[in-house]
Amino acid sequence: MDAGAKSAIVATLAAVALLVGGVQVAGVRGPASATVFQFSAAGDFGSWTGFTASLTELSMTASDFAIALGDLSYGGESEQAWCQEFKRYFDNVLVIAGNHDTGQPPFNEGSINLFAAHCPYSLRERMVGEYGKQYYFDYPGGNPLARFILVSPDLLFVVDHGEHYDYSAGTPRYNWTRDAIDGARTAGIPWVIVAMHKNCVAAGDHPCEIGTDLFNLLLERRVDLIVQGHTHHYARSKQLALSAGPCAGIQLGTFLPGCISDDGSDGQYLQGSGSVLVIAGTGGRDIDPFNPSDPYAGYFAAWQGTQPANVGKGVVSFDVAPDRLSVRTHLDGGFTDTYTIEGGSRQPSPVQDFLVVLGIVGAMSAGTGIVFVRRIGNVPKVPREPASREGPSSSDERR
Incomplete structure (x- = not known):
């Protein structure tokens, strides 16, 4: 996953946590x-x-x-x-x-x-x-x-x-x-x-x-x-x-x-x-x-x-x-x-995907915002090759 997508997920989760406050989701340990x-x-x-x-x-x-x-x-x-x-x-x-x-x-x-x-x-x-x-x-x-x-x-x-x-x-x-x-x-x-x-x-x-x-x-x-x-x-x-x-x-x-x-x-x-x-x-x-x-x-x-x-x-x-x-x-x-x-x-949750329905004021004057959150562990990641950082050999050592 690239840094932008990962940051967006973390930001979304943080926003949800702030808005829902003390709401507890079954199977999630804080x-x-x-x-x-x-x-x-x-x-x-x-x-x-x-x-x-x-x-x-x-x-x-x-x-x-x-x-x-x-x-x-x-x-x-x-x-x-x-x-x-x-x-x-x-x-x-x-x-x-x-x-x-x-x-x-x-x-x-x-x-x-x-x-x-x-x-x-x-x-x-x-x-x-x-x-x-x-x-x-x-x-x-x-x-x-x-x-x-x-x-x-x-x-x-x-x-x-x-x-x-x-x-x-x-x-x-x-x-x-x-x-x-x-x-x-x-x-x-x-x-x-x-x-x-x-x-x-x-x-x-x-x-x-x-x-x-x-x-x-x-x-x-x-x-x-x-x-x-x-x-x-x-x-x-x-x-x-x-x-x-x-x-x-x-x-x-x-x-x-x-x-x-x-x-x-x-x-x-x-x-x-x-x-x-x-x-x-x-x-x-x-x-x-x-x-x-x-x-x-x-x-x-x-x-x-x-x-x-x-x-x-x-x-x-x-x-x-x-x-x-x-x-x-x-x-x-x-x-x-x-x-x-x-x-x-x-903790395994019986609900892998869930909806949080929030009342939003301000720009969303219609009154209801719906945030869809997918469990982070299911997000696919794209591997990349490492940059080379090799150097010259050091002296022999007992391993």
Whole structure:
């Protein structure tokens, strides 16, 4: 959808809301409260100068908490020392494992069990699951605006006797994730955010490691936001969604334009139209190039290049309100990206199309104005190709 049409829809809905005031439509849930909170996220930190640069960026945000998306110290210092350094800049950090935190080769790079002990779950809100590996929580407590679901697909936990976290369709971990998403919808929580370390759709060094089953589940359920690390750069996707015809599911090594519900070129998305993926492997390691020739590159709307002015490290910050999710990068280079997801009803309504009959005075002296409003999620979107922003290759890094 072009920016003009999208703005017209938003303006129409706003006008209807102002005119009808307290009129309630069956099946539509309004904002629960005026609460707003902020969180930040990044992965792939290490223990060196890039780590310090990212922590400095994080300390300048107004975040209530931060999520460390795995690959934490890379063995540069002990788990305790790494957590102490993090907390020296920003105290309220939550962790999820990456492949460098599980005891896999190269060895002695850290144990998620020790990271979880020294960077413990620090929120007042109830946590369900196993912290550091697979858990969720609703935030803020009492009347939550978002459910955060953190998972560990395709990680082999040598520190736990070699257990492999498999999220293939029908497995217990797949079902756990599905139920956590559905539970948030049933509870009427406005936003669902899923975070993990590894990728499926990315335009860097990594293939689809988490498996298409899990990624397609997230798209099928239209979770609002997917946040990952692993690939050492920042990239934001177009809005992605499954549909009966043009996109039955993301396929390995293939770009399917029909999976794009909004191209994101104007930095504005509509909630319920699909999922937005953010890759934030910007926590401290050298920034890697975005590969515009990768089959998955067409799924992305914005990305960080590797020109000297763009290679900054840092975090991505998310402001969460009942009716809007606003996102911006905090990187120490010249690259910036901002976008918003405008909120909408998540509850299924028996009335997909409805009429609002209003008495209008002034220009419409006939006395009655009729406004036809179609559910935003049904508006078709036209995908566009991304602009190229590639840069030269950076130095080799441990992934």
